[in-house]
Amino acid sequence: MLRKTLAAATAATAVLSGAGFVLSAGPAMAQNEQFIPRLVYRTGAYAPNGIPFANGAADYITMLNERDGGINGVKLVMEECETGYATDKGVECYERLKAKGPTGAAYFSPLSTGITFALTEKAPGDKMPILTLGYGRSDSRNGAVFAWNFIAVGSYWTAADIAIQHVAKELGGFDKLKGKKISLVYHDSPYGKEPIPALEVRAKKDGFIFKAIPVTHPGVEQKSQWLAIRQDRPDYVLLWGWGVMNSTSIKEAAAVAYPRDKMLGVWWSGAEPDVIPAGDQAKGYKALLLQHPAGKFGVHGDIEKHVYAKGQGVGKDTNGQVLYNRGLIDSLIGTEAIRTAQAKFGNKPLTGEQVRWGFENLNLTAERIKQLGFEGMLKPIKFSCADHQGADEGRVHQWDGKEWKIISDFYSADRSVVDPLVKEVSAKYAAEKNITPRDCSKEQ
Template sequence: MQLKKTALIGAAIAGLLASGYVAAQEQFIGLPSYRVGPFGSNGASLYGGWIDYMMMVNERDGGVNGVKLSWEECETEYNNARGVECYERLKNKGPTGNSTFQPLSTGITYSVLEKVAQDKIPMVTIGYGRTDAADGRVFPWVFPMISTYWTQASAIVNYIGQKEGGMAKLKGKKIGLLYHDSAYGKESHAIMDKLAEKHGFELTKVAVANPGNEQQAQWLQIRQLKPDYVVLWGWGVMNATALRTAAKTGYPREKVVGVWWSGSEEDTIPAGDAAKGYTAAGFNVAGTNYPVVQDIQKLVYAKNKGNMEDKSRVGSVLYNRGVVHGIITVEAIRKAQEKFGKGKPMTGEQMRWGFENLHIDNKRLAELGAAGFMPDLNITCADHEGAGKLKFQQWDGAKWTVVTDWIEGDRQLVRGMIEESAMAYAKEKGITPRDCTKEM
C-alpha cells in the first residue's frame, strides 16, 4: 500500500514537472502601477508595454531558461504613501521575494530609497528618480539607468545649441524652465543652473502646481519674458495644457522642447493642432516597425492576451518605454542566471548583481529586435546610468518623427555633479562608499 502511495505521489510530481508547473520556477516581479488618477493613462501604457513584453517572453521562450515570469500589480495612483504600501505588500511575494522594484515615480523612489537597501531589493528607475544614485559606490541598490534627469537636461541644452548653430550661440539667450512643482520637476534645477552658468544663457524657472491643468499665469509670465526656448518639464495633463496655452498666447511650439515624460501621444493628441511642431526628448522611439513590437503583436495580441484595452496604443512612446523596462528586467534575470544558475529564479541580491553587470550592446539589441529602439547600455559598479543618450522626436500633427540621432549630455559636468552629490549624501548618512576596483 505504501509503495503504491509513493508511486502515485512520484507520478503526480512527474506530471507537474512535465506540465512545466513548478511553483519555485517562477521569477516574481512586483508592479507598483498606476492606472487611475491624473496620470492613469500614462501608467496604463507604460505598464501595459512591460507586461506585454513579459507575456511575449513566456509565450515565445517559455520564460528565461525555463523560468516563467510572473507578476502582480499594486495600484499606487502615483501617490507616495500608496507607493510605500505597495512596496511593503509586494516585497515578500513569489518564491524568492520581489526581485526588483520599479515605481515609475520620482516621489515614490525617494520614499523607499533607504528601504530597498535594508531589504536588499534592487530599485530600477529608468529615466527618472534620484540622479546622484547613478554613483553605484554610494547607492548599490538603486539603478537610474539609461539617462538621468541631469544627463537629459544637458542633452536638451546640447540639442538647443545644435539648433542655434553651436554651443557658443547660447550666450545671451533666454531659456524658460516650465516645471512640475514636485520632486520630479525640481530634479532639473541644479543641472540647469550649472548649464546656464557654463553657457551664459539666462534661465527663468516657472513652477506649475500639480496636476497642472491651469497655466494662464505661467504663460503670461513666459510671454512677458519672451524666452528663446521653453523647456517643458511636465507630466500628465500638464503637458497638453502647456501646449494649448502656449498656442493661445502665441508662443511657437517649435521653440518648446520637452523632457521624455512630456513627449508621448498622451501629451500631444489631447492638445490637438496646438502640439504640431513640438519637439521632445526620448530614450526610446515610437512605432510598431520593430521586430520586438511585432513579436508582441503576433504572439500576444493575435492570441487575445494583450494587456492594452486600446490596441491602437501599442507602439506609442510610453508603451514602447514599457517594453524597454521589460527588456532590461529580463536581460538582468538572464545575466544573473549566468552567475547563479540557469533555470533558477533569482533573489533580490542576485538580481542586483545582474543589473550591475548588465551590458546590452548593439549586437544584442539587434538580437532582441530592438536595434535603434533604445540605446546600448553598459552598467558597472560605479556607473548605474550606463548610457546617457537620447533622441529627439517632433510631432507632425499625427505622429512622432525622429529628428536626431542619439545625442549625449555633458558627461564630464554631469558625472562631476553626481559624484559630488553622492559623496555628500554618503557623509550625511555615514555610508562608506564601495571600492569598485575590488568588485570588478
C-alpha cells in the same frame, strides 16, 4: 436575541479572520517561478501616461512567458499594484509585493520620482534593486553610493544637458547661447526639480539666462505661468511635465501664442497622450527621446504573434506608442538583468540581491539588442559598479500633428558637466546617511 447576538459575533469573527487572511497570505505559488512586481497607475491625473507604460512592461513579460516559457525555463509571474502616483500608496504596494513569490520580488520599477525617493531608503535594508528607467535620483548613477538603484539609460541631468545641446544646435553653436533666455516650466515635485542644478551649471558655462517656473501638481492650472512667459518672451521653453500637465502646457502656450517649435519637452513630456489632447495646437512641439522612438520594431512582431494572436496582452490599443515602447524597454532591462544573474547563480528563481548582481553586470551589446528585437530602439548599454546609468544618449523628435518624427541625430550628454554634479550630490547623500561608498575597483 442570544442566538442573534451569537450569530453576529460569529459573523464578525469570520469577517475579521478573513480580513487577516487577505492581508497576510497570498495565493500559493509554484516553486519555479520568478515574481516581478509592477507598480502602476491606471487611475488619477497621471493615468493617460501611466497606462501605456504599464501595458508595454506587462506585454513584454507575457511575451517572454509565451514565446520562451519565461527566462531559461523559469516562468515569470507578475502582479500589478495601483499606486495612483501617490508616495504612501507606492510604499504600501512595495511592502505588499516585495516578499511574494518563492524568492521574493526580483526588482521594483516605480515610475514615479517621489516613490523612488521613498524606496531608495528602504531598498538597502530589504536587498531590493530599484530600476528607474530615465527618471528618479540623478545622483544614483553613482553605484558606489547607491548600490541598489539603477537609473538606466538616462537621468534628468543628462536630459537637461542634451536639451541645451539641441537648443545650441538649432541656434547654430554654443557661442550663440550667450545672453539667450531659456525658461523651464516644471512639475513642482522632486521630478520637476531634478534638472534645475544641471541647467544652472550649463547656464553658468554657456552664459544663457535660466529661469525656472514651477507648476503645482497636478498641473491643470497654468494660466499665470504662461502669462509670465508671454511677458518675458524666453527664446526657448523647456517642459518638465507629466500627465495632464503636458497637454495643458501646450494648450496654454498656444493661448499666449508662444511658438510650439521653441518648446522642448523632456522624454516624459513627449508621448501621444501629451500632444493628442491639444489637437492642432501641438503641431511643431518638440521633445527629447529616451533613445527609442514611437513605432514598431522587431519585438512588436513577437508580441503580435505570441501575445495578441493568442488573445492575451493588455496593450493592443497603445501598441507602438512612445510610452508603450518605453515600458517594453523597462521590462527588457529588468528581465535581462535576471538572465545575467541566472548565468551566475543558476537557472532558478532568484532573490533581489542576486538580481542586483545581474543589473550591475548587465551588458547589452548591439548584437544582443538586435537578437532581442530592440534594434533601432536602444543603443548598447552596460552597467558597472561605478556607473548605474549605462548610457548617455538621447535624440529629439517633433510632433507633426499626426505622428512623432525624429529630427536629430544622437546627442551624448557632456560628462564633464554631469559627472561632477553626480559626484557632489551623491557624496552629500552618503555623508548624510553615513554610507561608506563601495570601492569599485574591488568589485568584479
